[in-house]
Amino acid sequence: MHEFGAQLANGLALGAIYALIALGYTMVYGIVELINFAHGDVYTFGSFITLVILTALGITGEAHGVLLVVAVVVALLGSALACGVLAILIERVAYRPLRNAPRLAPLITAIGVSFILENALQLWKGPAPITVPALIPNPRFLGGTFSLAQVSVIVLAVVTMFALQFLVHRTRLGMQMRAVAQDRDAAALVGIDANRTIALTFLIAGALAGIAGMASGVYYQSTWFLNGFGAGLKSFTAAVLGGIGNIAGAMLGGFCIGLLEAFTSATIGGQWANVAVFTVLIAVLVIRPNGLLGTNLPDKL
Amino acid sequence: MSLLDVREVVVSFGALRAVDHVSLELEAAQIIGVIGPNGAGKSSLFNAISGATRIASGEIFCSGTRIDRLRIDEIARSGIARTFQNIRLFGHMSVQANILVGEHATLHSGVLADMLHTKAMQSEERVATNRAIELLEFVGIPSSHAGRDARELAYGEQRRLEIARALAASPKCLLLDEPAAGLNATEKRDLAKLVRRIAEMKIAILLVEHDMSFVMPLCERLIVLDYGKKIADAIPSVVRADPVVLAAYLGVAP
Amino acid sequence: MIYAYAALAIVAAVLIDRFPSPRLRRIVIVALAIPLLLVPLIDPSEATRNLLADASIYVALALGLNIVVGFAGLLDLGYAAFFAIGAYAYGMLASPQFGLHIPFWVILLLAGPLAALFGMILGAPTLRLRGDYLAIVTLGFGEIVPQIFQNLTAYTGGPNGIPGLDVPSFFGKSFGASALPFYYLALALVALAIFIAGNLRASRLGRAWLAIRDDELAAKHAGIDTTRAKLAAFAIGASFSGCAGVLFAAKLGLVSPDLFGFQVSVLIVSMLVLGGMGNLSGVVIGSLVLTMLNSAILPQANMLAATLLHVHVDLSQYHFAIYGVILVAMMLWRPSGLIARRAR
Ligand SMILES: Nc1ncnc2c1ncn2[C@@H]1O[C@H](COP(=O)(O)OP(=O)(O)OP(=O)(O)O)[C@@H](O)[C@H]1O
Ligand SMILES: [Mg+2]
Numbered sequence: 090m091h092e093f094g095a096q097l098a099n100g101l102a103l104g105a106i107y108a109l110i111a112l113g114y115t116m117v118y119g120i121v122e123l124i125n126f127a128h129g130d131v132y133t134f135g136s137f138i139t140l141v142i143l144t145a146l147g148i149t150g151e152a153h154g155v156l157l158v159v160a161v162v163v164a165l166l167g168s169a170l171a172c173g174v175l176a177i178l179i180e181r182v183a184y185r186p187l188r189n190a191p192r193l194a195p196l197i198t199a200i201g202v203s204f205i206l207e208n209a210l211q212l213w214k215g216p217a218p219i220t221v222p223a224l225i226p227n228p229r230f231l232g233g234t235f236s237l238a239q240v241s242v243i244v245l246a247v248v249t250m251f252a253l254q255f256l257v258h259r260t261r262l263g264m265q266m267r268a269v270a271q272d273r274d275a276a277a278l279v280g281i282d283a284n285r286t287i288a289l290t291f292l293i294a295g296a297l298a299g300i301a302g303m304a305s306g307v308y309y310q311s312t313w314f315l316n317g318f319g320a321g322l323k324s325f326t327a328a329v330l331g332g333i334g335n336i337a338g339a340m341l342g343g344f345c346i347g348l349l350e351a352f353t354s355a356t357i358g359g360q361w362a363n364v365a366v367f368t369v370l371i372a373v374l375v376i377r378p379n380g381l382l383g384t385n386l387p388d389k390l
Numbered sequence: 391m392s393l394l395d396v397r398e399v400v401v402s403f404g405a406l407r408a409v410d411h412v413s414l415e416l417e418a419a420q421i422i423g424v425i426g427p428n429g430a431g432k433s434s435l436f437n438a439i440s441g442a443t444r445i446a447s448g449e450i451f452c453s454g455t456r457i458d459r460l461r462i463d464e465i466a467r468s469g470i471a472r473t474f475q476n477i478r479l480f481g482h483m484s485v486q487a488n489i490l491v492g493e494h495a496t497l498h499s500g501v502l503a504d505m506l507h508t509k510a511m512q513s514e515e516r517v518a519t520n521r522a523i524e525l526l527e528f529v530g531i532p533s534s535h536a537g538r539d540a541r542e543l544a545y546g547e548q549r550r551l552e553i554a555r556a557l558a559a560s561p562k563c564l565l566l567d568e569p570a571a572g573l574n575a576t577e578k579r580d581l582a583k584l585v586r587r588i589a590e591m592k593i594a595i596l597l598v599e600h601d602m603s604f605v606m607p608l609c610e611r612l613i614v615l616d617y618g619k620k621i622a623d624a625i626p627s628v629v630r631a632d633p634v635v636l637a638a639y640l641g642v643a644p
Numbered sequence: 645m646i647y648a649y650a651a652l653a654i655v656a657a658v659l660i661d662r663f664p665s666p667r668l669r670r671i672v673i674v675a676l677a678i679p680l681l682l683v684p685l686i687d688p689s690e691a692t693r694n695l696l697a698d699a700s701i702y703v704a705l706a707l708g709l710n711i712v713v714g715f716a717g718l719l720d721l722g723y724a725a726f727f728a729i730g731a732y733a734y735g736m737l738a739s740p741q742f743g744l745h746i747p748f749w750v751i752l753l754l755a756g757p758l759a760a761l762f763g764m765i766l767g768a769p770t771l772r773l774r775g776d777y778l779a780i781v782t783l784g785f786g787e788i789v790p791q792i793f794q795n796l797t798a799y800t801g802g803p804n805g806i807p808g809l810d811v812p813s814f815f816g817k818s819f820g821a822s823a824l825p826f827y828y829l830a831l832a833l834v835a836l837a838i839f840i841a842g843n844l845r846a847s848r849l850g851r852a853w854l855a856i857r858d859d860e861l862a863a864k865h866a867g868i869d870t871t872r873a874k875l876a877a878f879a880i881g882a883s884f885s886g887c888a889g890v891l892f893a894a895k896l897g898l899v900s901p902d903l904f905g906f907q908v909s910v911l912i913v914s915m916l917v918l919g920g921m922g923n924l925s926g927v928v929i930g931s932l933v934l935t936m937l938n939s940a941i942l943p944q945a946n947m948l949a950a951t952l953l954h955v956h957v958d959l960s961q962y963h964f965a966i967y968g969v970i971l972v973a974m975m976l977w978r979p980s981g982l983i984a985r986r987a988r
Contacts, residue, residue: 511847
């Protein structure tokens with residue numbers, strides 16, 4: 090029972106990180122129908138930036154009180170901003186010129202961008218895993234099952250999802266995003282600047298990856314240059330599982346994948362976790378491509 | 391039984407009934423026009439017959455066999471060929487290859503023969519290529535264009551190439567979705583001639599068109615759709631005088 | 645010598661597409677193939693032979709993937725899986741692992757059909773998916789297959805793989821430690837791949853693939869059973885990968901799961917993108933250029949930089965970035981590859 094609780098906590102925290110990344114996939118796919126393959130590496134970039142920020146703040150271990158709050162806020166915002174800017178750059182350079190090209194062209198450049206980023210990250214911090222300071226103290230909740238870091242990560246993901254829901258469904262920008270997703274030409278006719286809207290979508294998606302990168306860096310106290318490859322793929326699986334284009338779906342999918350990975354690792358063994366997740370990916374796409382909650386994609390033939 | 395027999399076909403998109411209990415019959419060598427305002431369901435009817443859209447209810451027969459449950463390619467092989475309202479050629483393939491793709495179902499070479507270019511395969515290819523050139527000339531495209539990419543053709547030629555590709559399958563029934571759209575007066579006249587010559591080959595033709603002056607002299611009968619429903623089905627002169635049809639086009643009550 | 649060879653091969657590949665007459669083309673091919681056979685004899689260093697053998701294996705891989713990606717338009721990101729299947733077939737059947745020492749030639753012959761079977765099995769679930777989802781599903785398979793090889797330790801040696809594979813022999817004469825026989829075998833595989841791919845492109849099935857790539861719905865309306873056509877592409881493409889895998893494993897003398905990851909699949913995709921997807925001579929050039937870059941040009945450039953500029957860099961660190969730049973730059977500026985394709 091205790092073991093179950095521990096895996097539940099692990100799975101939910103891991104799932105929260107996948108969910109945050111999945112939100113970015115789902116937003117971008119929703120608006121430009123592109124599997125933004127480089128998204129996972131933007132997430133890795135976020136964890137690297139977090140390390141830089143924490144180092145700059147002189148933090149090497151647990152922080153408390155004001156310093157903790159400041160460190161968390163600065164790392165979150167800094168990482169989100171850096172990743173958001175990176176995502177916009179990528180869109181501008183590698184995707185926008187191909188918006189009217191055959192569908193697979195931007196996917197291929199996305200893979201290319203991913204490789205470039207991975208190589209850059211490797212050159213920056215080397216090929217070995219790198220340690221991130223254990224910023225968050227370690228009190229425990231719910232009978233000792235959940236650590237503070239786990240609770241924070243989960244709460245962060247849920248709050249972010251609600252904020253995003255609000256943004257997409259209640260604000261002017263959200264309305265414009267949905268309009269562009271529906272029909273770019275029609276949106277242009279009513280005066281919406283599609284380029285700007287798409288760039289902002291990438292900014293938000295990148296910022297979400299940055300938040301995820303910060304969260305995972307601090308929670309796992311470790312990162313490395315290829316982190317985003319597996320995490321990205323699993324998060325994309327989460328987005329598809331929930332229903333691509335669907336914000337609540339991305340969150341649900343993220344938690345499902347996190348739990349699946351945690352429990353597979355605990356029962357059959359960690360080496361089967363990837364096999365389990367990719368099997369789910371294949372099964373969902375083949376059996377129920379619209380995912381659990383259905384897609385929010387316009388039906389373009 | 392008729393060559394093409396469409397019975398009480400319904401096509402739904404959510405709450406919208408794009409085709410609403412439409413029936414029609416078509417005989418070999420007959421040319422029937424389908425007209426109606428924008429969004430009346432003409433293309434949806436074509437999609438239903440050719441299998442691109444599943445029908446919600448009704449039945450479709452082609453020379454006596456039921457086809458409405460078959461896959462698109464099976465329907466095509468059962469003798470129904472079509473063109474598209476928005477031209478859908480294989481743009482990166484040559485003009486000749488486009489027609490050869492149309493001949494796909496009439497050819498028999500298997501994977502191994504294709505890999506090895508066996509004698510039998512090569513002679514089949516020669517026949518197929520000759521036929522492609524014949525078809526090209528039949529629809530009025532100079533055979534000197536055979537080697538060019540299809541997307542490089544002029545618009546009117548692309549429309550005719552699409553017809554040639556459809557004919558390459560030796561269909562019993564040909565569905566033409568707005569073949570005259572975007573053509574000038576001369577091209578339209580040539581097209582009408584071409585359509586007649588196709589009908590003379592004992593092929594049944596169902597044709598969507600907006601231009602009344604094009605369909606009136608060409609079609610034996612006209613079927614009028616409005617909001618998915620068939621509101622008229624008669625010879626052209628009768629249809630033209632039908633107050634219900636006029637009302638549908640002008641948007642006023644009869 | 646390597647450069648002379650590379651230049652020659654590139655000239656050959658460029659020329660092939662420029663000769664419309666099949667007769668003339670055949671003569672040119674034969675004329676240019678002879679030096680290909682002689683190069684390793686003129687330059688007898690083992691490094692050269694090794695390099696040539698590897699390059700030819702990659703060319704064969706790229707030609708196989710080209711059938712799937714270039715002809716049928718199915719972006720297979722898990723192509724290395726079939727390479728792994730071929731390699732592991734040799735690893736498990738011709739090694740002390742199970743004490744089976746099935747002859748190399750038997751496995752080489754069986755690897756094609758075996759990989760083709762897996763190509764169909766792994767391809768089948770993707771048939772109805774749209775292009776980008778298909779890419780991701782194949783990527784998933786590409787990750788699962790080596791992972792399974794890694795996990796089934798009892799059969800595959802786990803993460804360490806299987807060492808000490810049998811050295812093939814030809815009529816009782818062992819290949820020994822030389823890469824030369826592998827070079828000739830790989831060259832034969834390349835020739836076979838070019839022959840088959842070239843024939844297919846000008847055939848009923850090949851046209852069906854190109855039609856599906858251009859407009860799948862219109863292809864169906866032309867009476868093409870797209871399911872069968874796609875399965876055939878997966879099967880034929882995979883079979884080349886399987887054969888190449890056997891050569892690769894036998895030449896290396898070992899197999900291990902880390903040799904067949906996503907990077908390998910993307911490397912081969914980069915070769916296609918560089919040369920031009922669907923363009924046979926382009927694909928040959930693309931794969932030669934990239935292999936040369938990896939194993940000859942970058943190391944040379946390191947030395948040049950060290951001697952001329954007195955900078956010590958290890959350019960081989962930039963492999964990933966180079967593939968990435970190729971993918972991005974080509975898609976942005978030369979989407980149909982370095983050599984523009986002729987109309988068919
Ligand atoms: N895939 C689809 N999903 C939802 N609605 C559709 C779809 N295809 C067609 N419709 C709707 O069905 C109705 C009939 O469309 P259809 O294209 O058949 O009309 P049409 O008579 O061919 O018009 P036009 O003259 O403009 O070509 C329209 O209201 C259209 O919006
Ligand atoms: Mg229409």
